[in-house]
Amino acid sequence: MNTESPIRKFTGASKYVLDEELAQIVNISMALEMPLLLKGEPGTGKTMLAHAIAEALNMKLIVLNVKSSMKLVDALYQYDTLTRLNDSRFGDSTRDVSRIEDYIRMGKIGQAFVSDERVVLLIDEIDKADTDFQDDMLDVLDQMEFDIIEIDKTVKAKYRPVIIITSNAKKDLSDPFLGRCNFHHIAFPEPKMMRKIIEAHFPDISKDLLEHTIRAFYRMREFRGIEKKPATRELINWIRALKADPDFRIKDLIKGEIPYLGVLFKKSPDYTIARNAVSRMRI
Amino acid sequence: MFTDFFYLLRQVGIPVSPTSFLRLQKALSMGLITSLDDFYTAARAILVKSERYFDLYDQVFAHHFEGAELKEPDAFELDEVARAMLDQWLKNPREMAEALGIDEEELNKLSPDELLQYFLDRLKEQTEEHHGGSKWIGTGGTSPVGHSGFHPGGMRVGGVSMNKSAVKVALDRRYRDYSQEGPLTQAQIGEALKRLRHMVPVGPKDVVNIDETIYQTMKNAGEIEIVFERSLKDRLKVILAIDNGGWSMEPYVEVVQTLFNHARAQFKELRTFFFHNTIYDYLWEDPPRIRKPFKVAELARLDPDTRFIIVGDASMAPYELMATDGSIHVEERSGKPSYERLQFIAETFPHSAWLNPRMKEEWPYTRTISIIQEIFPMFELTIDGLEQAVTHLMQKN
Numbered sequence A: 001m002n003t004e005s006p007i008r009k010f011t012g013a014s015k016y017v018l019d020e021e022l023a024q025i026v027n028i029s030m031a032l033e034m035p036l037l038l039k040g041e042p043g044t045g046k047t048m049l050a051h052a053i054a055e056a057l058n059m060k061l062i063v064l065n066v067k068s069s070m071k072l073v074d075a076l077y078q079y080d081t082l083t084r085l086n087d088s089r090f091g092d093s094t095r096d097v098s099r100i101e102d103y104i105r106m107g108k109i110g111q112a113f114v115s116d117e118r119v120v121l122l123i124d125e126i127d128k129a130d131t132d133f134q135d136d137m138l139d140v141l142d143q144m145e146f147d148i149i150e151i152d153k154t155v156k157a158k159y160r161p162v163i164i165i166t167s168n169a170k171k172d173l174s175d176p177f178l179g180r181c182n183f184h185h186i187a188f189p190e191p192k193m194m195r196k197i198i199e200a201h202f203p204d205i206s207k208d209l210l211e212h213t214i215r216a217f218y219r220m221r222e223f224r225g226i227e228k229k230p231a232t233r234e235l236i237n238w239i240r241a242l243k244a245d246p247d248f249r250i251k252d253l254i255k256g257e258i259p260y261l262g263v264l265f266k267k268s269p270d271y272t273i274a275r276n277a278v279s280r281m282r283i
Numbered sequence B: 001m002f003t004d005f006f007y008l009l010r011q012v013g014i015p016v017s018p019t020s021f022l023r024l025q026k027a028l029s030m031g032l033i034t035s036l037d038d039f040y041t042a043a044r045a046i047l048v049k050s051e052r053y054f055d056l057y058d059q060v061f062a063h064h065f066e067g068a069e070l071k072e073p074d075a076f077e078l079d080e081v082a083r084a085m086l087d088q089w090l091k092n093p094r095e096m097a098e099a100l101g102i103d104e105e106e107l108n109k110l111s112p113d114e115l116l117q118y119f120l121d122r123l124k125e126q127t128e129e130h131h132g133g134s135k136w137i138g139t140g141g142t143s144p145v146g147h148s149g150f151h152p153g154g155m156r157v158g159g160v161s162m163n164k165s166a167v168k169v170a171l172d173r174r175y176r177d178y179s180q181e182g183p184l185t186q187a188q189i190g191e192a193l194k195r196l197r198h199m200v201p202v203g204p205k206d207v208v209n210i211d212e213t214i215y216q217t218m219k220n221a222g223e224i225e226i227v228f229e230r231s232l233k234d235r236l237k238v239i240l241a242i243d244n245g246g247w248s249m250e251p252y253v254e255v256v257q258t259l260f261n262h263a264r265a266q267f268k269e270l271r272t273f274f275f276h277n278t279i280y281d282y283l284w285e286d287p288p289r290i291r292k293p294f295k296v297a298e299l300a301r302l303d304p305d306t307r308f309i310i311v312g313d314a315s316m317a318p319y320e321l322m323a324t325d326g327s328i329h330v331e332e333r334s335g336k337p338s339y340e341r342l343q344f345i346a347e348t349f350p351h352s353a354w355l356n357p358r359m360k361e362e363w364p365y366t367r368t369i370s371i372i373q374e375i376f377p378m379f380e381l382t383i384d385g386l387e388q389a390v391t392h393l394m395q396k397n
Helices: A020-032 A046-056 A072-076 A081-090 A108-114 A131-143 A175-179 A191-201 A207-221 A232-244 A250-255 A268-279 B003-011 B018-029 B036-047 B051-066 B073-091 B093-100 B104-108 B112-128 B166-178 B186-196 B210-219 B247-266 B296-301 B318-322 B338-348 B360-365 B367-375 B383-394
Strands: A036-040 A060-065 A077-079 A104-106 A119-124 A145-148 A153-156 A162-167 A182-186 B205-208 B228-230 B237-243 B269-275 B282-284 B293-295 B307-311 B352-356 B378-380
Touching: A020 A036, A020 A046, A020 A182, A020 B018, A020 B036, A036 A046, A046 A060, A046 A119, A046 A162, A060 A108, A072 A077, A072 A108, A072 A131, A077 A145, A104 A108, A108 A119, A108 A145, A108 A153, A131 A145, A131 A175, A182 B036, A191 A207, A191 A232, A207 A232, A207 A250, A207 A268, B003 B036, B003 B051, B018 B036, B036 B051, B237 B247, B247 B269, B247 B307, B282 B296, B293 B296, B296 B338, B307 B383, B318 B338, B318 B367, B338 B367, B352 B367, B352 B383, B360 B367, B367 B378, B378 B383
Parallel strands: A036 A162, A036 A182, A060 A119, A119 A162, B237 B269, B237 B307, B307 B352, B352 B378
Antiparallel strands: A077 A104, A145 A153, B205 B228, B269 B282, B282 B293
């Protein structure tokens, strides 16, 4: 970071309500050029944060959705042998068959490295992959470079990307991996914070609707035996559904009639429990 | 700067690495941290890598910077020690009772939670006041009639014993722990894991084997011949049903769970259920078997290709298995004998196995084992047994 360009600071985006603590952590991680590992309940805005940073700082966002079968190489680059084989056979493509480089395609991490500007790299749900994946990634993130074995070339990051890693904590991440990241756990938002979040998403929402939906929502999170509690994402979708329904009256909520339960509870046992509990609920 | 703080964090057991501490120094020197609030968040993000330690961190922070009173470090440890005592107690109640100088019977009446509290109280008393012998007598009377089945006293609830009391049966089994060739122990996990590795998936053939392709193409005089291999995508689903009721099972529950959890990465899905003695209408997803029931009938909805592994000693009173209302838990009256339920499971999942921690030589002497053996292929819960079970589970059709 040189002196001409002042440190760009992240202060929130149009649809993302940022608490001060998280803003501080994001800024520290960016300044230290360290990946930031985010954990927390699904639906609390881990992924959204990366989108918000990209939007606020006007940077490009590259998303690597980790899959369980993924190998690190897939995220770095791909050597398209099949196309090359076909090209050599039929010889009707514009590519030069003798140049392997023409058949190398950059994966998501690779794209972030070769990009001509600083980008935000979101590595989403890293816990899905094997521990091997994490271990292999350490070096790449540490050195900010990787080798393409086929053409014996080293790809070095032109600009260190801002790296956000999310984990749903299905599995514990390895210690050496944790050692190279900053860590933050996004707690479930308090009702007060939740109000702000909802207002950011629905600027024209009426006070009544806001109050009652949020109150009902927190009551429903308390239901016993629910496996997947509804989170911010579900609440936003639910309000969207309520607003779209011309027949919906706020009175219904007060009477304890909760429409569109399926938006909030997505597992069938949860749904059954919720429906039973709702019939006994009064707000 | 803040070296004391660093050491205090380490002292209370938060794994803080020197590297991350240096990184904090770097952040400080870059002028990123201007207030104590900044320091609080920055230091936490950089030093503490798991939300489990957040609370501890808060305490230490408050203590160090605000002078708040820090919980005696003992208190953290005390919990652990009491837990260890409970484990020890479950393995060998008599020895533990002797060590504490109390009547084994008294302790038998307590539920595990109460036991834990009891140990905790005793430990505290000892560190604080050294009251000596008289104080060590248990507060026994308050115990409810155990239903959890963790401990000998609690095992016999809804039923009458056929010929020997559960406590005696349990006593018999206790010695098995000492035998050399006994069932799986924590120490053998590494070996056992290797056996599980054989649970290799058989996926569709959709990955190109480059070397083989080139070879075959050359052999074909240039006509391209692409050779596909099985990919590893389609991994196995595994359901693990553990008998965690009878306290004779207690030493194995943890071992089995650790074992499969370690191997988790190699499965597509691993679900663990619990039951007591045998399976009736419900399996339970939570170990205390209270909150998350799972209807056995719903198993039919799951992928029949799932490997169903049951871990249990299969030893109970015959009526528990054969009678219509066999369960020793009153609330589990079902209308269908467990025997039929087990048959249903075996039919639903063609790939199933029963792992039994009891040694094979003893199987013929327990009637229920022979009956269950007719339903499920049964294997010993030993390294060898595990290997056989895996081979069996991986067999085609």
